[in-house]
Amino acid sequence: MIKNKKILKTKHGEISLPSFMPDATYGSIKSITFEDAKSCGVKEIVTTTLHIEQNIGSNRIKEMGGIHKYFNWDRPILTDSGGWQVFSLINSKSGYSKNAISDLGCTFVNPNTNKSSLLTPENSIQIQDNLGSDILTVLDHPILINSTLKERRESVKLNTKWAKRSLKKFKELDNAKLLGCVIQGANDFELRKQSASELLELDFDIFNYGGVPLTSGETWRNDNYTGFYHEMLEYVSNLIPENKIKYAMGVGQPEDIAYCVEKGWDLFDTVLPTRNARHGYIYVSEGNGDVNRGYKNLKYDVMHIKSKRYEDDLNPIDSTCKCEACSNYSRSYIRHLLRLKESSALRLLTIHNLTFYSNWMKLLNTSLSSN
RNA sequence: CCGGAGAUGGCGGAGUGGUCAAUCGCAUCUGACUGUAAAUCAGACGCCCUUAGGGCUUCGGAGGUUCAAAUCCUUCUCUCCGGA
Numbered sequence: 001m002i003k004n005k006k007i008l009k010t011k012h013g014e015i016s017l018p019s020f021m022p023d024a025t026y027g028s029i030k031s032i033t034f035e036d037a038k039s040c041g042v043k044e045i046v047t048t049t050l051h052i053e054q055n056i057g058s059n060r061i062k063e064m065g066g067i068h069k070y071f072n073w074d075r076p077i078l079t080d081s082g083g084w085q086v087f088s089l090i091n092s093k094s095g096y097s098k099n100a101i102s103d104l105g106c107t108f109v110n111p112n113t114n115k116s117s118l119l120t121p122e123n124s125i126q127i128q129d130n131l132g133s134d135i136l137t138v139l140d141h142p143i144l145i146n147s148t149l150k151e152r153r154e155s156v157k158l159n160t161k162w163a164k165r166s167l168k169k170f171k172e173l174d175n176a177k178l179l180g181c182v183i184q185g186a187n188d189f190e191l192r193k194q195s196a197s198e199l200l201e202l203d204f205d206i207f208n209y210g211g212v213p214l215t216s217g218e219t220w221r222n223d224n225y226t227g228f229y230h231e232m233l234e235y236v237s238n239l240i241p242e243n244k245i246k247y248a249m250g251v252g253q254p255e256d257i258a259y260c261v262e263k264g265w266d267l268f269d270t271v272l273p274t275r276n277a278r279h280g281y282i283y284v285s286e287g288n289g290d291v292n293r294g295y296k297n298l299k300y301d302v303m304h305i306k307s308k309r310y311e312d313d314l315n316p317i318d319s320t321c322k323c324e325a326c327s328n329y330s331r332s333y334i335r336h337l338l339r340l341k342e343s344s345a346l347r348l349l350t351i352h353n354l355t356f357y358s359n360w361m362k363l364l365n366t367s368l369s370s371n
Numbered sequence: 372c373c374g375g376a377g378a379u380g381g382c383g384g385a386g387u388g389g390u391c392a393a394u395c396g397c398a399u400c401u402g403a404c405u406g407u408a409a410a411u412c413a414g415a416c417g418c419c420c421u422u423a424g425g426g427c428u429u430c431g432g433a434g435g436u437u438c439a440a441a442u443c444c445u446u447c448u449c450u451c452c453g454g455a
Contacts, residue, residue: 025407046406084406137406182406211406227405249406256405271407278410279403308399338410346410 005365006266008206008245010076010134011176012068013043017245017266020257020361021046021078022274022354026055027071029354030274031346034073039324040351041358044075046269049127049137050082050119054110058130066132078269079133081124081166082106083182084210084249087142103158105139121165129173135206138166140182145212147186156191159184159210160198167202180206180247183236187212187229196239207240209233209265211250228252230259237264254283254360258295261364273353278346280306280338283356284318298367300360305349310335323355324348 008015022029022037025048029037037045047067052058061070068074086106100107105120124139141159143152163181170179181204185191199207211228228251237260240246247267248260257268273283282303286292289301290309303310303317313331325334325348337345 023407030407031410048406080406089408208406252405270405272405275404275407275409275411341410343410
């Protein structure tokens with residue numbers, strides 16, 4: 001189903017597509033090191049402008065030789081702009097009302113220092129350039145899926161405006177980096193189309209899907225599904241020419257990624273494998289876990305490692321996996337470590353889930369492309 | 372043997388006449404998590420009925436007082452702490 005195997009060239013190596021990039025939002029893939037990440041088969045990572053700027057400072061990183069040197073990560077790095085973070089913080093349950101989005105950009109407040117600053121399309125690009133990112137992302141304007149038509153229209157309008165400003169700033173900087181824009185419009189087909197067509201007129205390297213996961217009430221196929229809006233992902237993919245690089249931001253569960261790869265998406269990132277690992281929600285090959293999931297003939301299981309049913313289980317988490325956790329330790333022992341909240345459990349399980357995602361991408365590559 | 376304290380649901384541990392099927396923690400079970408403010412959060416957790424709700428049996432055993440007892444009284448069993 002994949003027409004031609006795409007490759008994304010960066011200064012820190014080529015990215016073979018499709019690819020999954022783990023999130024190192026704060027400059028770290030939570031609970032593991034970048035050396036661990038390499039052992040999981042991770043080839044490229046995502047880190048976030050806002051968090052790095054707030055916690056370290058892009059000028060400081062620039063002075064210290066750039067983010068690759070600072071992280072000791074010599075492979076490609078994609079930076080997210082920070083727009084999503086401000087958006088999600090404004091709309092989080094706790095509601096951090098001090099953050100605000102206006103025509104100028106996003107005002108954000110560091111919850112630790114209470115310092116307020118303005119993130120604009122221009123300075124977001126500048127920060128990402130300072131970091132030495134390989135792939136930059138425009139400051140975009142996400143919106144809730146249950147927003148009004150008026151809000152959606154204004155959001156898309158602003159999103160395009162910011163994309164143009166970001167691109168202008170990007171071109172002023174003399175470098176060989178790549179820039180991605182973000183197609184928005186919530187779950188509104190017409191506005192997604194409008195957003196895509198406006199952005200396609202501009203000279204971006206990558207076209208991103210501004211992902212908003214479904215909440216209850218929004219559906220695709222099953223009434224209670226809470227993943228991504230598959231029909232929208234297919235629709236938006238079809239709006240983008242085949243030769244362009246397509247990045248589905250925030251996607252997703254393995255089956256969501258499988259679906260998206262089939263529909264032409266190339267790049268993915270999500271917090272799920274790392275966060276779920278910390279919560280004892282483990283991805284394993286079919287027949288090894290508690291709940292069977294998958295997409296078409298590509299199946300896998302989910303294992304709840306904290307369950308008592310693994311108390312005496314001396315088997316590895318996944319007998320087909322060669323990661324550090326599965327090569328050395330039993331389900332029983334890892335469960336024991338996790339129940340004690342030992343950091344080694346978080347590390348081992350994160351390594352396992354990321355290895356699973358790497359293998360899943362390989363599987364998609366061979367299985368879907370051979371169709 | 373004497374004196375003192377106590378026995379509560381899988382465990383720990385509140386409650387000391389009615390609003391108690393019994394706070395809370397742990398354990399257990401289920402669910403959530405998707406461009407990370409998340410090693411987090413939500414629900415269930417005596418038994419039965421399909422939810423709202425209703426019914427039934429519980430607070431060491433037996434008996435009693437009372438309209439009403441995990442809570443008061445008597446007694447038995449057991450545990451712990453002092454003293455011989």
